[in-house]
Amino acid sequence: MSTLPALLVLIGAATPLSPPSANALTTADACSIFGRIADKMHVLPPSEVTGTAASGYEFGILQSGRPKWVCSYETRTGNMQGGGAEITHVPGWVSLFGGGPECSYANFAAALDAKKYNMPLGAPSGLGSVATDPPTEDASRAFWGLLGGEDGTRLTVSAASEKLERISDALDFETFKQAIS
Secondary structure, eight states, X not given: OOSHHHHHXXXXXXXXXXXXXXXXXXXXHHHHHHHHHOBSEEEOOGGGOOBOXXXXXXXXXXXXXXXXXXXXXXXXXXXXXXXXXXXXXXXXXGGGGTTSSXXXXXXXXXXXXXXXXXXXXXXXXXGTHHHHSOOOHHHHHHHHHHTTOOTTOEEEHHHHHHHHHHHOSEEOHHHHHHHHO
């Protein structure tokens, strides 16, 4: 018995029993977008900010050394750890709308292509330059659709935020990859 099918399953390749769909996105596609829009900061909703049992020290803003989250909110304000300075955070994906309340797919895709790629936490490190390439048209359209965009329509920031919120307050790479695929 050949071990090739088992090996293909282990590395995530398609087997003859499960052919990929015509528009299946790759991990590199997901990473190409995630690495352009993910944030190093996530501001928790005020209702989720609690102090530790021992000291009462609050962690209302989560931070990471590399991009880790696609935050669902349009903007959110919170205090730095321990009740420190107030910070207002606007997630990276919001910039795809060019500072306005809505945009067309063409402007959205151009802004996505122009964003700098940063290797995010949680993504496979072996993707190399494939993930740093601009997103494919299929990947850009899949992200537009994930946010609620449709062909020939304009998408609003608030509608996109609502779509993301239905998935999670902050999407990590695996959650994003599953949602966009």
